[in-house]
Amino acid sequence: MDLDFALVGIGGVVLIVAAAAFSHRLGVAAPLLLVLVGIGYSFIPGIPNIEVDPELILMGVLPLLLYAAAIQLPVVDFRRNFGSISALSVLLVIGSAFLTGFVLFVILEDLDLAAAIALGAVISPTDVVAATAIGKRLGLPPRLLAILEGEGLVNDATALVLLRSAIAAGALSVSGTFDIAGSIGDFAYSVVVALALGLIVGFVSVVIRRRLGQPILDTAISFAVPFIAYIPAEELHASGVIAVVASGIYSGHQSARLTPQSRIAERLNWRTLQFVLENGVFLLMGAQLSGIVTEIEQGDLAWHQAVALGVLLAGILMVLRFGFVWPLLFFVRRGEQRSARRAARATGSLRRSEQARNDVKQYQAEGLGWRGGIVLGWAGMRGVVTLAAAQSLPRETPYYEQLVLIAFTVAIVTLLVQGGTLPLVIRWTGIRGSDRIADRRELATLLDEMQEAGLATLDAPRLRLPDGSDIDPAVIERVRHDTLLASEVAWERAKHADADDGILQSPHQQYRELRREVLQVERDVLLDARARGAYPSRILQRAQSLLDLEEARLEQMSTGGRD
Incomplete structure (x- = not known):
């Protein structure tokens, strides 16, 4: 029973x-x-x-x-x-x-x-x-x-x-x-x-x-x-x-x-x-x-x-x-x-x-x-x-x-x-x-507000690392670029909300598609290394987690503003 x-x-x-x-x-x-x-x-x-x-x-x-x-x-x-x-x-x-x-x-x-x-x-x-x-x-x-x-x-x-x-x-x-x-x-x-x-x-x-x-x-x-x-x-x-x-x-x-x-x-x-x-x-x-x-x-x-x-x-x-x-x-x-x-x-x-x-x-x-x-x-x-x-x-x-x-x-x-x-x-x-278009505009506006506060941190005259050391200007510019990216993508999607996302060929869309291709090749290499037993399992698992996080980030960028 x-x-x-x-x-x-x-x-x-x-x-x-x-x-x-x-x-x-x-x-x-x-x-x-x-x-x-x-x-x-x-x-x-x-x-x-x-x-x-x-x-x-x-x-x-x-x-x-x-x-x-x-x-x-x-x-x-x-x-x-x-x-x-x-x-x-x-x-x-x-x-x-x-x-x-x-x-x-x-x-x-x-x-x-x-x-x-x-x-x-x-x-x-x-x-x-x-x-x-x-x-x-x-x-x-x-x-x-x-x-x-x-x-x-x-x-x-x-x-x-x-x-x-x-x-x-x-x-x-x-x-x-x-x-x-x-x-x-x-x-x-x-x-x-x-x-x-x-x-x-x-x-x-x-x-x-x-x-x-x-x-x-x-x-x-x-x-x-x-x-x-x-x-x-x-x-x-x-x-x-x-x-x-x-x-x-x-x-x-x-x-x-x-x-x-x-x-x-x-x-x-x-x-x-x-x-x-x-x-x-x-x-x-x-x-x-x-x-x-x-x-x-x-x-x-x-x-x-x-x-x-x-x-x-x-x-x-x-x-x-x-x-x-x-x-x-x-x-x-x-x-x-x-x-x-x-x-x-x-x-x-x-x-x-x-x-x-x-x-x-x-x-x-x-x-x-x-x-x-x-x-x-x-x-x-x-x-x-x-x-x-x-x-x-x-x-x-x-x-x-x-x-x-x-x-x-x-x-x-x-x-x-x-x-x-x-x-x-x-x-x-x-x-x-x-309203799909209105939602995407609201999202882009919010990201602008968040971005403005974030960039103000980078422009602070006494910007230092937690240990007090100076920061390489090239690193600051890279962080500035990544901070601007989310808002730019959001406004791009808001402007093309009525378009087919699959055929939208903007630079950011091309970036995501190309990055996905690179990640797929990297995943194939990871699977091959696992099959060959070339690395310890703990190392393979950490590499898998990094790939998963990056793919999740790209997916969020692609579906942002869509319920």
């Missing part, structure tokens, strides 16, 4: 890679394809049933996924869209939980209100992995993606705190009442304590990682950070989710202080881990369907009735999200107008005044119009957290098996219906992402 599960695990990894490789050809996001594959697997006769402890997902997988997403979310984007993110991840989740919970309470006679609200909390948070995967592939505006990613990071915390409040103190099995005032206090406590703990963990981890200065040790520490933030927060009855998100956003914001090698290693390792976990949980979710259905005993609520209830609740959630998004857009526009007025009469520090003006500039450049509202309203898919949270309900809850199937149905329906049609919605609205 252990061998069977090992083979299933190996097959799962192969399926994840295959789905990611071929999903773009099929026009379907990999998470959606994997859910369908998992459902098909679950009904194959004779295959072992897959049962996963929900705590493994909530405590073992969720912190890693949240941290991986948080370190990639820029603080400035989160701050600029904090109002929209807060409304979607707190107000909408709470409203959805109470409305769907009340519907269940009315329909199911033996289900008390607290249990109904608990399930409402389970099905309320969105999982935007599929939405952002589709959005990035089809070129959604960066601001819309930032809102979706921020919502996905925070709304799990709201739902889990609300779920915990509903099942606390035996509410589900004893009184069946729901203490709203107590829940508000519990939520406030959870947020404040989790934020403080997450920021402390993020600060300490960055300090330690800066002092280590070794990519392997640095990355190893980063893998532990999500759990160092999550577990103590949960032990203090705060939100482990918010603690992880806070530590991740802080760590990502401070990553510029780490060594370049550490940043490259962290980015690659976390993206790989995120890819496997994100897609793996969708495959796992589909693979559990058969086991969930077989656990339902024929009684007051048959499995097909539970599925029908799930479809009904999924429809309610879709309508509610659309109804919430349009007033939200109105308040967002009002807020942007107030920000513009405040920026116009800003009298504070120069940094704060400039920040306010830049915020207004970005709001005007990336406004949320009706097209963005439609996409935001339709991107309300649920995911594996919904299923894991449903399975964490007390087993003595009335209709326990049916409630799990209802939650699963909501997740599957929203994933397949909304996720499957989201590309069509994006194309129908005609929404466009960032």
Whole structure:
């Protein structure tokens, strides 16, 4: 049996890679394809049933996924869209939980209100992995993606705190009442304590990682950070989710202080881990369907009735999200107008005044119009957290098996219906992402600003090496030339942004192509030397690293300004 599960695990990894490789050809996001594959697997006769402890997902997988997403979310984007993110991840989740919970309470006679609200909390948070995967592939505006990613990071915390409040103190099995005032206090406590703990963990981890200065040790520490933030927060009855998100956003914001090698290693390792976990949980979710259905005993609520209830609740959630998004857009526009007025009469520090003006500039450049509202309203898919949270309900809850199937149905329906049609919605609205030409001009302008400061260092009258010795003028001129190169390349690409990069025959393009040819010859010599055993392996590895770094630099120069 252990061998069977090992083979299933190996097959799962192969399926994840295959789905990611071929999903773009099929026009379907990999998470959606994997859910369908998992459902098909679950009904194959004779295959072992897959049962996963929900705590493994909530405590073992969720912190890693949240941290991986948080370190990639820029603080400035989160701050600029904090109002929209807060409304979607707190107000909408709470409203959805109470409305769907009340519907269940009315329909199911033996289900008390607290249990109904608990399930409402389970099905309320969105999982935007599929939405952002589709959005990035089809070129959604960066601001819309930032809102979706921020919502996905925070709304799990709201739902889990609300779920915990509903099942606390035996509410589900004893009184069946729901203490709203107590829940508000519990939520406030959870947020404040989790934020403080997450920021402390993020600060300490960055300090330690800066002092280590070794990519392997640095990355190893980063893998532990999500759990160092999550577990103590949960032990203090705060939100482990918010603690992880806070530590991740802080760590990502401070990553510029780490060594370049550490940043490259962290980015690659976390993206790989995120890819496997994100897609793996969708495959796992589909693979559990058969086991969930077989656990339902024929009684007051048959499995097909539970599925029908799930479809009904999924429809309610879709309508509610659309109804919430349009007033939200109105308040967002009002807020942007107030920000513009405040920026116009800003009298504070120069940094704060400039920040306010830049915020207004970005709001005007990336406004949320009706097209963005439609996409935001339709991107309300649920995911594996919904299923894991449903399975964490007390087993003595009335209709326990049916409630799990209802939650699963909501997740599957929203994933397949909304996720499957989201590309069509994006194309129908005609929404466009960032302007390629404008982005390249912005990059070139920023590089000019950086270059100006760098060249000022070379022009300093008392320029010396750290040991106080003079610098050869020829070396200074070489450094000056290399400093100017990045800005020149950026402006060259900005001027030819609408041209085919493959036929752009500028001097810098010719330089890159010729340098690649030289590197390929050098790599052939390296491989020949390795085959002949002419040099020690440690020397060969160092030479390989130098070639890799140079090729990575050339690739970055070639793809700069292209997402």
